[in-house]
Amino acid sequence: MFHGMKIHVRHRLQHIPVKLITWNYQLIVLLVTLIASGCAIHPKVVTEEENKQRVIQDLLSLQKDHDPIQGAISLEEATARALKNNLDLQIELRRKTLTQKQLNLASYDMLPKLVVDLNYNSRSNFSGASSRSLLTGQTSLEPSTSSQKNVFSTALGLSWNILDFGVSYYRAQQAADYVLIQEEQKRSVINRIVQDVRTAYWRAVSYERLLFRMRKLKERVRESIEQNDQIEQERLSNPRNNLEYKRELLGIERELSWLQRDLSSARSQLAALMNIKPGTPFSLVIPERGEFTSKLDLEIGDMEQIALESRPELRELFYKKRINAKETRAAILQMLPGIELRGDYNYSTNSFLFNRDWMSIGSQLSWNLISLISMPAKMDELGAQEELLDAERLSMSMAVLAQLHVSLAQFGSINEEYRAAYEYLQVQKSIIRLTKVEAYTGKVSEHALIREEMNTLLAEVRSDKIYSDLENAYAGIYVSLGLDPIPADLDSENLSNLTAELAEHWSKR
Numbered sequence: 001m002f003h004g005m006k007i008h009v010r011h012r013l014q015h016i017p018v019k020l021i022t023w024n025y026q027l028i029v030l031l032v033t034l035i036a037s038g039c040a041i042h043p044k045v046v047t048e049e050e051n052k053q054r055v056i057q058d059l060l061s062l063q064k065d066h067d068p069i070q071g072a073i074s075l076e077e078a079t080a081r082a083l084k085n086n087l088d089l090q091i092e093l094r095r096k097t098l099t100q101k102q103l104n105l106a107s108y109d110m111l112p113k114l115v116v117d118l119n120y121n122s123r124s125n126f127s128g129a130s131s132r133s134l135l136t137g138q139t140s141l142e143p144s145t146s147s148q149k150n151v152f153s154t155a156l157g158l159s160w161n162i163l164d165f166g167v168s169y170y171r172a173q174q175a176a177d178y179v180l181i182q183e184e185q186k187r188s189v190i191n192r193i194v195q196d197v198r199t200a201y202w203r204a205v206s207y208e209r210l211l212f213r214m215r216k217l218k219e220r221v222r223e224s225i226e227q228n229d230q231i232e233q234e235r236l237s238n239p240r241n242n243l244e245y246k247r248e249l250l251g252i253e254r255e256l257s258w259l260q261r262d263l264s265s266a267r268s269q270l271a272a273l274m275n276i277k278p279g280t281p282f283s284l285v286i287p288e289r290g291e292f293t294s295k296l297d298l299e300i301g302d303m304e305q306i307a308l309e310s311r312p313e314l315r316e317l318f319y320k321k322r323i324n325a326k327e328t329r330a331a332i333l334q335m336l337p338g339i340e341l342r343g344d345y346n347y348s349t350n351s352f353l354f355n356r357d358w359m360s361i362g363s364q365l366s367w368n369l370i371s372l373i374s375m376p377a378k379m380d381e382l383g384a385q386e387e388l389l390d391a392e393r394l395s396m397s398m399a400v401l402a403q404l405h406v407s408l409a410q411f412g413s414i415n416e417e418y419r420a421a422y423e424y425l426q427v428q429k430s431i432i433r434l435t436k437v438e439a440y441t442g443k444v445s446e447h448a449l450i451r452e453e454m455n456t457l458l459a460e461v462r463s464d465k466i467y468s469d470l471e472n473a474y475a476g477i478y479v480s481l482g483l484d485p486i487p488a489d490l491d492s493e494n495l496s497n498l499t500a501e502l503a504e505h506w507s508k509r
Helices: 002-013 018-039 048-062 075-085 087-108 162-234 239-273 300-310 312-335 370-441 446-481 495-508
Strands: 113-122 150-161 338-348 357-366
Touching: 075 087, 075 162, 075 239, 075 495, 087 162, 150 162, 162 239, 162 312, 162 338, 162 446, 239 446, 300 312, 300 370, 300 446, 312 370, 370 446
Parallel strands: none
Antiparallel strands: 113 150, 150 338, 338 357
């Protein structure tokens, strides 16, 4: 029997043309080669032209005009420009927009799935078959077919998995919490930018207000040193007095260089914060110096409560813990059996079918039993994550309270330092007035007058620098409290409105 079967197969193979076998083999080799070459991926280094185009586009974007500069820039306008144009803040705003889009996308996962299925099958011959009796082994039916050579079929199905709906519901809630987390991160960036602008502004004001006088003073110091050297060479006075006077002049010159270098970068930092093109000329409003009158009318206990409630870092950890709780509920749902309900409309061009279009409905129950085994490990992981978040919250709470007390202590110390510097400046101003009168009447020498003028300007420079530090420390208290420094939504404000609202908001605060 088997011998006869071998002869029959060999007989059928002999009728297959050798050219057809060779052509099929070549076709298979060609297809395999094309697929292999298409899947081969090689690193592609950016070309020099592409790199140049990127630089040109970036420079055009950086040089894009924002609100034109009209007149001297006040602290409120500088802050408003930074809030509208600062690139770091623009990144945070776009991240918030991205998380909002992700939330909108996550909401669609709760909807049923509507699927269109299109199929086209083509054969070189008919698909046919015959039947053979399992009892006698005899063929009981002639070869027949129930399908055409070319068949197009389509199906429109609506399915809804109840388990997937529940999991998607918690995923959407988590996406909503991520939007709130991004909002807290944006608040943190805004607080940092406002503090940086305040610091850079007051330091730039000090530099701009005293730059001319510092330069003139350095010129007079250098002239005095040269005159002193001439007197020393001619031995017209006591050498020891000349050396002590020269030492004093060199000390003043050195301190002026330190102060000038310390304040000179503030203007560039302020321009960068406002996203003003480097080299663009602008001037600042120069307010009058006086006693620092800003005060905090809050008890320390109330300030601690405000900080623990308002700091973005703590609120962010709260949302993360809420996300972890929803992940626990989603994990429990994934352990349950899933029920899928389905309805389909089907159509086929196969003319052998008695009904070429039909409706079908069905349901399916599936249960991943492995999820029951892995559930304890999953719950352990979520429990450890919750404990970690609790520990981070306690650690962050302690850090927030410590930062609040440090900022208060720093403000008190600098406030006392400024009070002493301001009183010293007032005394020095009185001294220089008397010295000018005495120099005019000939009671004191020109060197004494120069020395007191130097002392007066140095006292003013020191007072201005300490005032800048005091403004920074004052802003640091509000950062440690987590209070929002802006009164309205950035997205709906133009520069003039935001500047006016900042001025009103800060005056009330």
